Amino acid sequence: MSLLAEDTDVADLGLRWKPGFAALGPAFLTHLRPTPLPDPYWVGHSEAVARELGLPADWRQSDITLAALTGSLPIAGTNPFATVYSGHQFGVWAGQLGDGRAIMLGETEGGLEVQLKGAGRTPYSRGGDGRAVLRSSIREFLCSEAMHGLGIPTTRALSVTGSDARVFREEPESAAVVARVAPSFIRFGHFEHFAANQREGELRALADYVIDRYYPACRTTDRFNGNAYAGFLEAVSERTAALLAQWQAVGFCHGVMNTDNMSILGLTIDYGPFQFLDGFDPRHICNHSDTSGRYAFNQQPNVAYWNLFCLAQALLPLIGDQEVAVAALESYKTVFPNAFEARMRAKLGLADSAESDRALIEGALKLLAAGKVDYTIFWRRLSQYMADGNAEPVRDMFLDRAGFDTWLLSFSERHAQSVRSEATGLMLRSNPKYVLRNHLGQQAIEAAGQKDFSGVATLLTLLETPFEEHPGANAYAGFPPDWASTIEISCSS
């Protein structure tokens, strides 16, 4: 069965496109076509993203769309391209990288860029094959939508399409393409690229483009004597700080926080060896390739700051003064802890703040770490305790019962003036029941390998609204099975 419509040489998705990033010109990108994959099939899709893009209601009915989103058929109105960037990987300057397997279709009139990840080689592929494997594509698809469901800024994913074409990693695997969507895929590494190559004209053009498009308030800022580039750096720092606060509060470990995986818009981007914590371990390393633990869970906020420092260095020729550049990073040190505390207060059901909150938060995290208590289940059970007053299900999670009782006492005292129903509501809105645990993704991936895509669809439904109860789905909200700890997720994708 060939799904390529033989009498059609271009697909019309019913979208209008504009040049977007491509208007920056050839120094920034290379136009090229995706490399077709044979006999594509749907693996997963998001109606929510389709609606945001403005696709017609029947967008999935056509095999032409399927072929187009797999890169096998050109899309009317697009002139695809891959962009160049550089970056620091694991703390070391890696030189030129670039979109080695993500091919940008363009930007829709609604202001969303669409990329096909895994759509073939580009001039930036270096030794790579330009492909993505099914397992990592399912993980990226589900986690993008899970993060969005959690209210965490992220690139989105419209679809995953697969093909039986073989791709070789440690062993042969099947190929897949993720159609991913974001207002911009620009990374810190894009700026580092032009700074490192002393191409100040392009560096300025890129910064001006990003400021005008995404940070227009920097043009009129009073901060830094009206230095728009410093204001821009500060705004990026603050968005990054707010993002990291959300990651830390929800227990999300990114796994590869290289500067080329840092979004200039403060979005979660490039889902590789990520993991939502099971048992709470601040030093957890989710990336099997990260032998030194550079990207351990509790290192993430500092690494983000380190990455911002690289961005500051790249922007220095535009900012013009090292002290101003350093000053523009300063607010990270207050925005991050404040945002983190605010998130944790919400998890605790506290609508206002008190001096003692920090100790309450730290006390909880210390107890969770000591007992490696399941992070997501603890918070959801605590929310339930707020609703029904029964502490046993939470208490049962701790070996150190006395320690927990002491903490619960201060928690209850802090809530003495609270309206219980309001606190419960806040907690249930702040503590998800469903997160994309490794083993859940793994089960969906294994079924998808047998062409059963129902697991992907079920997870998507739960993760799109992770704070809701979803009666009948408790199996997806339980403790991870023993084998979950043996799953090894590396950079191989």
Ligand code: AMP
């Ligand atoms: P990542 O670790 O996924 O962020 O990728 C780092 C760099 O390697 C980026 O420039 C990617 O485009 C590139 N890359 C990763 N995998 C491949 C592949 N299979 N083919 C070509 N380039 C790749």
Ligand code: MG
């Ligand atoms: Mg990357």
